[in-house]
Amino acid sequence: MAKTWRKYENLILLDPELGAEPTAELIERFRSIVRDNGGKMVKSDCWGIRNTAFEIKHKTKCYYVMLEYAGEGSVSIEFARQLNLLDVVVKFQSIKLAENLDPEEFANIEEEIKEEVVPVAAPAPAEGNAEAATEKVAAEKKTEEAATEEVAAKEKTEEAATEEVAAEEKTEEAATEEVAAEEKTEEAATEEVAAEEKTEEAAEEEAEEK
Amino acid sequence: MGFGGKRGGGSRRKKVCRFCGNADIVLNYKEPLILNQFLTERGKIVPSRISGTCARHQRALATEIKRARNVALLPFTSNLQG
Numbered sequence: 001m002a003k004t005w006r007k008y009e010n011l012i013l014l015d016p017e018l019g020a021e022p023t024a025e026l027i028e029r030f031r032s033i034v035r036d037n038g039g040k041m042v043k044s045d046c047w048g049i050r051n052t053a054f055e056i057k058h059k060t061k062c063y064y065v066m067l068e069y070a071g072e073g074s075v076s077i078e079f080a081r082q083l084n085l086l087d088v089v090v091k092f093q094s095i096k097l098a099e100n101l102d103p104e105e106f107a108n109i110e111e112e113i114k115e116e117v118v119p120v121a122a123p124a125p126a127e128g129n130a131e132a133a134t135e136k137v138a139a140e141k142k143t144e145e146a147a148t149e150e151v152a153a154k155e156k157t158e159e160a161a162t163e164e165v166a167a168e169e170k171t172e173e174a175a176t177e178e179v180a181a182e183e184k185t186e187e188a189a190t191e192e193v194a195a196e197e198k199t200e201e202a203a204e205e206e207a208e209e210k
Numbered sequence: 211m212g213f214g215g216k217r218g219g220g221s222r223r224k225k226v227c228r229f230c231g232n233a234d235i236v237l238n239y240k241e242p243l244i245l246n247q248f249l250t251e252r253g254k255i256v257p258s259r260i261s262g263t264c265a266r267h268q269r270a271l272a273t274e275i276k277r278a279r280n281v282a283l284l285p286f287t288s289n290l291q292g
Contacts, residue, residue, distance in 0.1 A: 053242075053283060053284055053285040056282055062282065091282070095277065
């Protein structure tokens with residue numbers, strides 16, 4: 001019996017200064033690595049150039065590529081090995097999405113390719129193209145943000161009660177910067193969390209006495 | 211004196227897990243804007259006793275935040291001095 005397949009997801013951070021064509025070639029190379037090792041591409045999604053939350057290898061921006069593929073476990077090992085050999089790959093992360101899958105499930109699946117964003121920071125692109133690309137990226141980002149904002153707005157209306165509580169806590173946090181610091185100041189007299197409640201009780205008692 | 215009654219003035223609302231209450235919220239490392247709501251200014255994961263997240267979702271949340279940190283979608287720490 002043939003081995004069961006697993007489904008993996010790879011998020012790859014590429015050098016943003018690589019340029020449009022080499023990036024596209026590289027992504028095609030990733031696909032061929034999966035294919036040559038008996039795997040099957042399920043999905044590919046180029047997020048484009050994004051700011052990173054921190055500096056990685058002296059880079060503050062990276063070109064993000066999401067690849068979803070299925071295959072035997074060896075595919076992911078080989079894929080990771082190949083990624084490690086490439087200098088233009090700043091970082092990558094593989095995640096196993098599912099296991100014990102039947103290879104026949106993927107026999108008729110075609111790769112789903114999401115719109116690929118042209119890298120903005122290409123070395124010397126034509127000005128018009130670069131501007132168009134940046135506009136595109138900006139527009140996409142805006143739509144993304146709008147979507148998340150909508151979600152956030154929904155949550156807010158639905159869970160106004162919990163939000164209020166959270167808001168109260170946030171103001172507390174803002175005052176003291178850190179949760180730990182907050183606790184420390186609150187519990188200056190005692191050290192344990194339980195002590196917090198005790199102080200509240202004491203406050204109540206005082207109120208009652210008054 | 212804590213006569214077995216309500217503590218803290220009795221006005222405190224019960225915290226609800228936001229992921230249990232709303233199935234629309236996707237808990238995934240690819241959604242840093244949602245995960246960001248569960249980080250402090252310094253980038254620490256907010257404890258469930260503060261956020262009200264249930265144990266099951268808090269575990270998942272921690273995993274996803276750590277995954278997002280790995281690929282620089284979320285910070286490990288802020289750049290604040292001190």
